[in-house]
Amino acid sequence: MEIMKNIKKNTIILFIITLIILYIVLKDDLPKVIKALSTMDYKYILVAIIVYLLSICFKAYATYKTVNDSKKITLKEAIKHNIITQFFNGITPFSTGGQPMEIYMLTEHNISGAESTNIVIQNFIFYQTALVIFGFIAVGYNWIFHIFPKVTFLRKLVLLGFSINILVAVALFIITFSKKLTHKIMSFLIKLLSKIKIIKNKEKIIDNWNTKLEEFHTSAKKLRKRRGLFYIGVLSNIISLVLLYSVPIFILFSLHDYTSMNIMETITSSAYVLLIGAFVPIPGASGGIEYGFMQFFGNFLNKKIITTMLLMWRFITYYLGMILGAMALSFEKKER
DSSP states (O other): OHHHHHHHHHHHHHHHHHHHHHHHHHTTTHHHHHHHHHTOOHHHHHHHHHHHHHHHHHHHHHHHHHHGGGTOSOHHHHHHHHHHHHHHHHTSGGGOSHHHHHHHHHHTTTOOHHHHHHHHHHHHHHHHHHHHHHHHHHHHHHHHHOOOTTOHHHHHHHHHHHHHHHHHHHHHHHHHHOHHHHHHHHHHHHHHHHHTTSSSOHHHHHHHHHHHHHHHHHHHHHHHHOHHHHHHHHHHHHHHHHHHHHHHHHHHHHTTOOSSOOHHHHHHHHHHHHHHHTTOOSGGGTTHHHHHHHHHHTTTSOHHHHHHHHHHHHIIIIIHHHHHHHHHHHHHHHHO
């Protein structure tokens, strides 16, 4: 009951935020946007939707391969799980709701809680590695071609986000190869934070951290023994990100604009927008995502086209995922 109350509360908050954002975005250009929407070539919108759904499928494939040794779930079930996590990620701040739900769904397939946690952790390693690789490509592309001259502050924020992702990746590898060093570092940090009164109950936090460290280290050891799985998982996530970041160019084509942006500019801009979203503590990063999209794509396009693109892109990559996730969750509950 408490979970359902939180879902309803977050959904209402999200609905209100969405209305506010729509008002801000459309208040000056509504007639022009309506005209642009009415003249779109919708076959490209269909392609954009297919590309987005394929990005979900490739991410789900990594989960399927991770579980595949025990033959506990099919690829179809893995895709359904990933769609459901879109809903829980969408209604929770910083997209924190998807992973606990994924662990729960895996346990429903007679996979132990510990093993389910290990699977989700391994998928996090795949995704984080792919994200860092993509970050290097996006930052490097902008450094060479200087495609964002108008958004100096946001570029710095993106670099901060990219740096945080690198630190997370480095931390993952430290945990993977040296559990003792990780334990010493975290114990020192927890004790330091306890001394300056930032955290309370130091011993409990250390015990909880040690439990999580053990779970993570177990997952990492499995990956070290299964290098083929690591490469497949990272490659699947890279393909998933390429597809996700490519969605805006098909929306641009639907507006009969085939020359304003190329595929690399689109992918780099999308990567930057989603890095900005990581700093926004609101479900769906609402507000920050829209602002970042307008600013980064504004280096290439006029306001009318950007506004129309934003509406379609946000619907396809966020609201559509949530709608499909809610439907899949409903069917899942009926089946069980």
